[in-house]
Amino acid sequence: MLVTSSMNKLSFLVSLTTSDNDYQIEQAASAESTARRLGVDLQIIYADNDAINQSQQLLQVIQSGSRPSAIVFEPAGSTGLPQVARAGAMAGMGWVILNREADYVVQLRSSYKVPVFCITSDHKEIGRVQGRQIGALLPRGGAVLYIEGPSGSDAAQQRTEGMQQTKPANVQVRTVRAQWTEGSAHQAVSAWLRLSTSRTLQLEAIIAQDDSMAMGARKAFQEISDMEQRDRWLSLPFTGCDGMPKTGQAWVRNGLLAGTVIVPANAGLALEMLAKAIQGGTMPPERTFTEVRSYPPIEEMAAAQRSRRPV
Template sequence: MNLKPRIFHKLMLLLMLPLFLSCGGSAKKQYVIGVSQCSEDVWREKLNEELRIAALYYNNVDLRIKSAYDDVKLQTEQINSFVDEGVDLLIVAPGQVTISPAIDRAYEKGIPVIIFDRRTRSDKYTAYIGADNKEIGSSMAEYLAGALPGGGRILELCGLSTSSPAIERSEGFDSVVATRPGLEIVAQAHADWTEEGAFRVMDSLLSKSHPQFDCLFAHNDRMAMGARRAAAKHGLDINSIQFCGIDAMPQNGGGMRLVTDGTLFASYIYPTRGDEVIQLAMNILTKKDYKRENQLSSALVTRDNAR
């Protein structure tokens, strides 16, 4: 049996091995990006889809998304799990400001952290990207001051008191209302950002003695719709109450459509922009220039411009 061809092939493989290794070493690094979502809703479903599509543009990104379903303890565990897995970068939408210690742990371990949509009490993050919630609140108040020339008695339905959007939207809205003699906040209540939660809060409020109101500003469209259902249940003339929200999602049942058909008086676009979030993440990971504070554009939506 002639062994020379076999020996020749083995020698050739050995000679080519360094070439194969050098080719493998020049391949793009695989980046693992962990995404910690505080909850699950239509707005976040749209964001997650945008993140996935944007990640496909890069053939070296492993995107892992976890949702805490409004459970702060679960979100803490999920963030810690991402840290223990050794992800290359973490994107977090904090459910409440109390989630800070878990995010701090990731940052202190050298994992770049992008805070998206909401803030924490901590300054330990690599970059922030989101809309200006205080500006959104103040812009809605400015609009109502002009759209309700006869004045308005406003019931403000806030999100969770421990979440940064609720805190900031109230600050912006309340500060402008305080300077407009025709506007008055007659009551404030807090719900959990969901339609059903808002329905329960409003149902309870309307079941007892309460101040009269002709405008309701909810911190998102879903809560505005929950409040509207409760008002209808208690026999209020919902067509004479101006219901306003925030998010202005364009699909069926979203705030933009609800403004178009007159169900809501006004809303405010709260952008998702998953493409920009992924771009920011890749700039950080590949050592490109990036800004630490990144503000997304938003806009008021009324019947005049909804279409």
């Protein structure tokens, strides 16, 4: 059994990777609306995509005199900050990891009477959905430019693995990396366009692991001075991931994206599970998956592509 607490004493800290990403913005909004509904105190901080900064921020909170009831964090780097997690649990704080799994969760759950768990999207399944979207967009095969997240990101690696599992064998993938933001993707694609290979490669689609990065790529293509080349690039289908209602889904509806993968924000769910666990003295499941889906459905994407480019 966990140590219980009264609801009016609960306070939570949410640590997100950046404020310059539509999914992270939705994570913050999800946490804020849930905190208001539950009547708990909430503080949100951002790591600026810097794992060292995130670690220092969290250690400072843990070592402070006024500690929150629990910390909810989305890792900015390649690890789940195991030493920080242990310090938090030792100090009596709950610990929740968003969109990442960590081996240390099992040990902390058995050693400390605080809620420790992870809530994550199935990143391989996100990649599998993107692979199926590629099949819908390229029925004859071809090549795509794939904008991948940072090299140290488990989410990026797992999405790539999933995409490779389901994309058609006759589709080749050319990869550039960015940092989950529109600005970083704009820079990466702009640099790629300066390479001579970009001018000789015939691509059929631009596929990004994040909606913001897809829009950053569009911005880079919009800046091409050669009107014919610019129009050719912008006529290709672009897809992303996250599918937030006001960004990714809206961009699909207005034609800027051909598709996205809806990945529900889960920070609010983390707060709900924490409050229930602390109030009731029960340990939540070690891992909770949130479901993902293609938007629009794969069949609609295939039909739209057939009408756009008749077979």
